[in-house]
Amino acid sequence: MRVLVTGTSTFFGARIVQELGRQGVHVTAADSVRFSAGKMSRYCEQHLHLPQMGKNPKAWLDQLVNHLQRHQYDLLLPTFEESLLLAEHAAEVSRYTQLMTTRFDTMLAVHCKPVLHERCQKWSIPSPATWWPNDEPELRSLAARLSYPVLLKLPMSNNSVGRIACHCAGDLIHAYQQATSHSMIHPMERPFVQQVISGELICTLMYCHEGRKLGEVIYRSLRTVPDGGGTSAHRESIDHPAIAELTEHFARQTQWSGFVGLDLIVDRDQSAFVIDVNPRANPGTNLGFMAGVNWTSLIQQIVRGESPQFAQAKAGVRTRTVLLDIAWLLESLEKPGNRLAKVRHRLKHFLRPEWRSDGRDLLSCREDWRATLALGLHGFRSLVSSCWHRIPIGQCALEDANYHFATASAMSPKSPPLEHRRAA
Structure with missing residues (x-):
């Protein structure tokens, strides 16, 4: 079997x-x-260098399609936010190879x-109250009647x-x-307000494949970057039957195909609220492998036309991503106050x-030392840029792999509009 994997600069793509x-x-x-971790891996037979998708999605797609026209693959497997661009152009890409993806309008x-x-409300999935003001006057009116604290967020950011x-x-x-001071901000990238859920x-x-979960890992974050919520x-x-039921409902409602990760807050009453959905793989990839979910075996079975049995991750398995842990350590240098004491702690x-x-992660894997070195260099370069x-x-580390709605929509003016309710 021949597989073209995209998004291989991330540690989970590698x-x-x-x-x-x-x-x-x-x-x-x-x-x-x-020199990405995926390309430098000893298990990579060939590599394809693409333009930066966020800056030039058309060139990225054209070069990928040109490669597919000249080389035969059994599967194109996206692992990061390029899944959105590929879903939008699935009809063209699928002429040359198999691409298992969700409808673009659903993914977006x-x-x-x-x-x-808004979709969570429609699907009866709990989600924090959310408001998306059109402009500053509307935000000021909203601010006067809110209960605090609240969070101001960007609609399509990560980390x-x-x-x-x-x-x-x-x-x-x-x-x-501050968030809207840039005069060129796209209307779909204006910030929104969300209720804080403590938990x-x-x-x-x-x-998933066509709305059916094939494998899943549910996990708690023991340490995040940035601290207090992030990657x-x-x-x-962990085992969490209520969340497993919720994710199954989500998969059915969306008829999802491919990787997808949900972020939830579980409050003191043990109610789970969905706060984010990532239409891609995430740091749980390695944890899933360690806990008994063989993602790549499941995918190969689907390509061969088989019907794999559902794989649930074993509870109690812990993994560490050294590169993110280093970022957590260095984050203490940015905090005000006694920095030396914070660094020591x-x-x-x-x-x-x-x-x-x-288990060790990719950065501490001696067996595939070139991938380890490439990931370390990418992390160092991201640190310097930061x-x-x-x-x-985190923004620096993923800049090459992130999907940017404004540039992608300029490439595809017929993209479906996103309807929403401004208030919950």
Whole structure:
């Protein structure tokens, strides 16, 4: 079997390349980082260098299609936000290879957080109260009648980029003004307001085919970057029947195909609220492999026309992503106050976490040292860029792989509009 994997600059995309290669699949890794972890893996037979999707989606797609026209593959497997661009152009791409994807309008709707809230209401899935003001006057009117605290967020960001906690109307208005100061902001990228739900962050990752879950891992974030909510650096698989039922309902309602991850907050009453949906793989990929969910085997069975049995991750397995853990450690340098004390505190917990880890991640994998080196260099480059431009390290690390609605919609003016309700 020959598989073209895209989005392989991420550590979980590279892990998928590794596992496919271990299972005898002929893998081509494709992304816009010249020496990415996926391309440098010993399990990658060929690699394809693409333009940066966020800046030039048309060139990215044209080069990918040109490659597909000249090379035969049994499957095109997206692992990150390029899944949105591929879903929009699935009719063209599917002429050359198999692409298992969800309808583009559905993917875009759940990727856009305020529209996700509207869909959750329609599907009877709990979600925090959400408001999406059209402009500052509407925001000011809203701010006067809200109960605080609330969060100001960006509709399609990841890694908590742009998220600001607001404790009064003045905080909210100031944060909104800062977020909308750029005169070229796209209407669909204007910030929205969401009620704060106090509780524990629980995340999921599942692989689905035509609305049926094939495999799933549900996990709690033991440590996140940024601290207090974001991407998990340490995580533990858990059993949670209520969330498993909710994700099954989501898969059926969306008729999902491919990877998808949900972020939820479980409050003190044990009620789960969906706060984000990522139409892609996430850091739970490695945890799933460790806990008994063989994602790549499930995918191959579907390609062969088989009907795989559902795989649920074993509870109690913990994994650590060293690169994200380093970012968590360095985050203490940005915090005001006694930085030295904060660094000492985090260094202690970095070296000796309060919990055990059941397996090493890609960055500490000696077997595939070239991928390890490439990932480390990518992390270092992201750190330097973060310090130089004073933007979050997560934003720098994923800049090559993120989907940007404004540039993609300019490429495809007939993209379906996103309907939403401004208030919950």
